[in-house]
Amino acid sequence: MMMMPSFKCYIVSFEEILFSGELAWLSVIGTQGEIGIYPGHTPLLTEICPGPAHLKTTDHEEKIFYLSGGYLEILPREVKILADTALRADDIDERRAEEARHAAEKQLLSKQDQVNYAQVATELAEAAALLHTIRRKNRMKKF
Amino acid sequence: MSNTKEIRTKITSIESTQKITKAMEMVAASKMRKAQQFMKKSRSYADCIRNIVGHLALASTSYQHIYMQSRPVKRIGLIVVSTDRGLCGGLNTNTFKYLLKFLQAWREADTEVDLCTLGYKADVFFKKWGNVIASKKHLGEAPSVNDLIGAIKVMLSAYESSDIDQLYIVYNCFINTMTQKPIMKQLLPLEPIESDALGQYWDYIYEPSPESLLNGLLVRYIESQIYQAVLDNQACEQAARMVAMKSATDNAGSLIDDLQLIYNKARQAAITQEISEIVGGASAV
Numbered sequence: 001m002m003m004m005p006s007f008k009c010y011i012v013s014f015e016e017i018l019f020s021g022e023l024a025w026l027s028v029i030g031t032q033g034e035i036g037i038y039p040g041h042t043p044l045l046t047e048i049c050p051g052p053a054h055l056k057t058t059d060h061e062e063k064i065f066y067l068s069g070g071y072l073e074i075l076p077r078e079v080k081i082l083a084d085t086a087l088r089a090d091d092i093d094e095r096r097a098e099e100a101r102h103a104a105e106k107q108l109l110s111k112q113d114q115v116n117y118a119q120v121a122t123e124l125a126e127a128a129a130l131l132h133t134i135r136r137k138n139r140m141k142k143f
Numbered sequence: 144m145s146n147t148k149e150i151r152t153k154i155t156s157i158e159s160t161q162k163i164t165k166a167m168e169m170v171a172a173s174k175m176r177k178a179q180q181f182m183k184k185s186r187s188y189a190d191c192i193r194n195i196v197g198h199l200a201l202a203s204t205s206y207q208h209i210y211m212q213s214r215p216v217k218r219i220g221l222i223v224v225s226t227d228r229g230l231c232g233g234l235n236t237n238t239f240k241y242l243l244k245f246l247q248a249w250r251e252a253d254t255e256v257d258l259c260t261l262g263y264k265a266d267v268f269f270k271k272w273g274n275v276i277a278s279k280k281h282l283g284e285a286p287s288v289n290d291l292i293g294a295i296k297v298m299l300s301a302y303e304s305s306d307i308d309q310l311y312i313v314y315n316c317f318i319n320t321m322t323q324k325p326i327m328k329q330l331l332p333l334e335p336i337e338s339d340a341l342g343q344y345w346d347y348i349y350e351p352s353p354e355s356l357l358n359g360l361l362v363r364y365i366e367s368q369i370y371q372a373v374l375d376n377q378a379c380e381q382a383a384r385m386v387a388m389k390s391a392t393d394n395a396g397s398l399i400d401d402l403q404l405i406y407n408k409a410r411q412a413a414i415t416q417e418i419s420e421i422v423g424g425a426s427a428v
Contacts, residue, residue, distance in 0.1 A: 010187070010191055012187045012188040012191050013188065014185055014188050014287075014288045014366075014367065014370060015181075015184060015185055015287070016184040016185070016187075017184060017187040017188075020187075030350055031350055031351055032350050032351065042348060043346070043347045043348065044347055044348045044349075044350065045195075045199075045347040045348070045349055045350070045356055045360075046349070046350035046351075046356070047350070047351075047355075047356060047359065071192075071195070071356075071359065071360055071363065073195045073198070073347075075198075080191045080194070080195060082188065082191060082192055082195070082363065
């Protein structure tokens with residue numbers, strides 16, 4: 001049997017290393033949209049948008065992480081994700097994420113002038129990305 | 144008789160001090176393990192970003208970031224990492240002594256220095272005569288990058304606006320439990336990083352643009368270096384405290400032994416004196 005093509009992947013945040021191992025496939029949300037990465041990808045450097053990182057290891061195990069932003073370096077045989085904050089999808093609290101989204105939306109809609117628009121928009125985007133991650137994870141479970 | 148009583152109380156007080164230092168030693172030992180773990184965990188981020196920045200420097204991009212350009216040095220920025228608390232041996236004193244040599248040399252060369260202090264001890268030390276433009280105290284045992292970002296930002300914008308022309312950091316490098324060594328590292332302009340070669344001519348695809356990417360990445364890189372330095376220093380602090388407290392406990396032990404000997408002698412002398420007094424009194428009758 002031929003060896004499955006694979007690439008090395010590291011997901012690290014300032015505080016810890018969340019994942020390192022051989023992957024068959026990885027998908028991350030970059031500034032220009034979702035990027036699917038297979039072994040032998042051309043070198044690329046990009047910023048990451050808040051959202052899920054979905055990966056499949058060489059032993060057909062799928063995992064989902066939540067990234068709040070950061071940088072992504074792709075080399076043909078190696079991918080590094082430098083996350084600002086990263087969470088394993090299992091660690092995300094769905095209810096809290098939902099609450100955070102509602103709070104941010106409410107603040108955006110309220111007509112107060114002193115609301116810091118940019119900050120609230122970021123909060124909203126992060127909460128939405130968290131929920132997106134959870135939904136994606138739930139979908140994965142069904143298969 | 145009062146003499147023996149005095150020695151007795153002295154021994155008791157030293158014993159209670161010994162108990163405290165012993166407890167502090169054990170606390171420091173367990174904290175040191177934690178601090179070392181922190182240091183190791185975050186090192187992977189620092190290694191990764193170092194690697195990427197190294198690749199970037201090799202990549203044939205025409206864009207030169209301001210962090211990579213060196214310019215004549217008129218004013219220097221210096222980040223001093225120290226501990227928040229004392230009782231950790233000569234850790235901070237060594238750092239400051241090491242630093243003073245450089246400060247002296249810079250003063251002679253007519254270069255001014257702007258300081259950024261991280262940790263209470265450096266803040267107190269340099270407040271008197273240094274030009275402190277940013278400081279952060281009370282980082283706690285598990286500092287997060289968010290705590291440092293404010294102070295780092297001040298230094299980086301000072302560099303960007305050409306207020307300072309070089310940026311250094313001084314901290315204690317954790318070698319092992321017994322040895323910690325103050326070192327100084329240049330942060331800005333970036334020194335060339337050794338990295339594995341990736342072929343002759345190549346470049347990344349940048350999304351969206353090299354300028355904005357590079358800017359963000361390099362700031363992250365500096366932040367991670369400073370964060371790493373703080374964690375290193377923290378591991379040093381606990382190690383130094385452990386060693387200092389261990390020697391304090393040992394010293395207290397030998398002090399108690401000495402005092403015990405003196406106490407016994409004094410007691411003996413008192414008894415002998417009493418007997419001789421009685422004997423003298425009896426023979427006089």
